[in-house]
Amino acid sequence: MTDLALLIAVVVIAATALLLVFKARRSQRKSDPITLQDSHTKYPLPLIKKEEISHDTKKFRFGLPLLDHVLGLPIGQHVYFSSKINGNLVIRAYTPVSSDEVKGYVDLIIKVYYKNVNPKFPEGGKHDCWGYH
Structure with missing residues (x-):
């Protein structure tokens, strides 16, 4: 040869x-079971961990319904998080930083604006109301 x-x-x-x-x-x-089966359905995801990245940036880990679930979101896509704050619906879009192959959770990096710290946001960001700080 x-x-x-x-x-x-x-x-x-x-x-x-x-x-x-x-x-x-x-x-x-x-x-693998996929959490995001329908883009029009809201899926409650519990906050299971938060980690400080910097003074105003945190990594939040949200649990999926079961430990063997994957999120099911294509690369580069985002998810919407919504909550009622003081009677108003607040919706924010985030792109997960964890791989879609990870089972059981999804990680998001979120900048948190605290009250009376940033002059652009004297009342703080909406996330302060979510209890994420």
Whole structure:
């Protein structure tokens, strides 16, 4: 066997192995229960952890309905979080920072504006009312 034939054989075997791994991951992912089944449905997600990133930025971890669930959101898409604050509906869009392959939770990075700290937001941000600080 020549060096060229050996090289071609190695490339074909490597490409086949990569294809099989990709297909296996894809089929495994399809079998995971997905939380976001319908874009028009609201899904309650409990806040299970918060971590301070900086003085005004926090990472919030929200639990999915079951530990084996994945969020089911395509890369680059966002989710809407909504809450009633003082009788008004407040809605914010966030892009998750956790991978969609992670099971059981979703992570969001949120900037929190505190009252009387930032002159642009003297009353603070809406999230202060959500109890996220």
